[in-house]
Amino acid sequence: MSEIKKRRDLYQEVTDKIVKAIETGGMANWVRPWSDVNEPGLPKNGSSARPYSGVNTALLFITAHERGYGSTRWFTMKQANELGGRVRKGEKTTPVYFFKMLESAKTDAGKDQKGKGNDDKPRMVPFLTEYRVFNAEQIDGLPLSENIPQPEWSPNKAVQEIIARLQPQIVHGGNRAYFSPSQGDGDYGLIKMPYRGAFNSEFDYLGTLLHELGHWSSGPLKRQLGARGTDDYAREEIRVELFSVLMARELNIPMSIENHTVYMDSYIKMLKSDSREIFRVAKDAQKICDYVMGRFVPEMEVSPDAVPVVMPAPVIDTTVQPVNPVVKALIASSIKRASRKPKSGYAQTEPTAAEPALTM
Known part of the structure; x- marks a missing residue:
């Protein structure tokens, strides 16, 4: 009988990495001023320029410190190839984690895994998964620090x-x-x-x-x-x-x-x-x-391959011509409110x- 492969516990894998990093050097090693790195800012997907967030930021800090990377850009193999880069032979990947929305598994009794009843509508739940990335310094053929603009503010x-x-x-x-x-x-x-x-x-x-x-x-x-x-x-x-x-x-x-x-x-x-x-x-x-x-x-990470390199600008049609002038005024007021930028990303x-x- 073939041995059943034990299912990986991604939560535990991430926790073990964080604990080891804290025990061996703490968070102080994760802070490197730009004079010590080639590129400014937080770790980001090199193709979409989308910053990583949550636990991924800490994990990429740790990897960059351990391996001495000065770049903040990370790519999947597919993204590197599409941009004309080639990952050098023998380079190791770094896991990055994100959530996929999957349908909850149901039992024969029509209940989900927590024993709660449900109707015919599928219930979507977040499922932790991973993808693998390479730092820009592991890839030949990509622009490095000479093409990265430096900040002009203090x-x-x-x-x-x-x-x-x-x-x-x-x-x-x-x-x-x-x-x-x-x-x-x-x-x-x-x-x-x-x-x-x-x-x-x-x-x-x-x-x-x-x-x-x-x-x-x-x-x-x-x-x-x-x-x-x-x-x-x-x-x-x-x-x-x-x-x-x-x-x-x-x-x-x-x-x-x-x-x-x-x-x-x-x-x-x-x-x-x-x-x-x-x-x-x-x-x-x-x-x-x-x-x-x-x-x-x-709040939730998305797979980098699911994010296009250039996001198309939304097209908003504001040429509605309602017959009733009161309705027309209400629509104009609504569009004006929607166009205002909030002072902060979170409400007071x-x-x-x-x-x-x-x-x-």
Whole structure:
């Protein structure tokens, strides 16, 4: 009798990689300023230019650090070939994970796998799968850093624009940096910062401010914090540490990621007991980053081969001529509202209940 191949647990594979990376060097190794890399920004699909998100960002950080890649572009074999590139012989692939929507399996009794009844309509559920990619530095025939435009803005200006748009309440003074959801006159709590002169460099100040801004986002994003010493507290610290990594890469800020031993030890235990924990926290960190940067990114990864290299621009027909002038006015008003760009990718919401202050 042939031996049945054991089904792979992709969640566990991802968790094992993250745990190993944290235990051997922490998140600090994932932050490399652009002076050390060939291309700016977060890891992205080299064909569509779509940034990776969630746990994939962390996994590609890890691989780039371990193998010394300076490029942020990643391609499937098919994409590399279509663009005239050729993967060098002997190069290893890197797995990237995404969700496919599949029909839920049903039992003979007409119930799904969780035992819940269902009608004749198929129920779609997300299914974790993977595809394999190569870094641009593993491929011959592709343009590298000489054709990649460099950013023209300064990190300080970028952070100032973020603060002006989000308008958190920030008070300077003292010798501690922390966020308190129960203090201040702002809608979502108070960020307390030492004066700029108390920091060793401008980057230290900006990195600390962004870290506390990550905690501040718990208000508008309605995130549970928790008391010091609890799993929720440790989870929030790791969530914001990962957010800090994302922001450091986006804004070219050489942050000093703290790698708090107490939080890391506690969180590693949580990861080892729940293989889906890192997916939730990475998703939260990405959500904070998208909110702070003022954009909206779909929550679920898609297969890169499913995304065309050039996305066609949508064509909107606004030439409707209704007979009734009242209807015509309503349609015009609706089109005008739909054309407005939101100030942020997420709506402002009511603040959460007061929780203990979160510090660096």
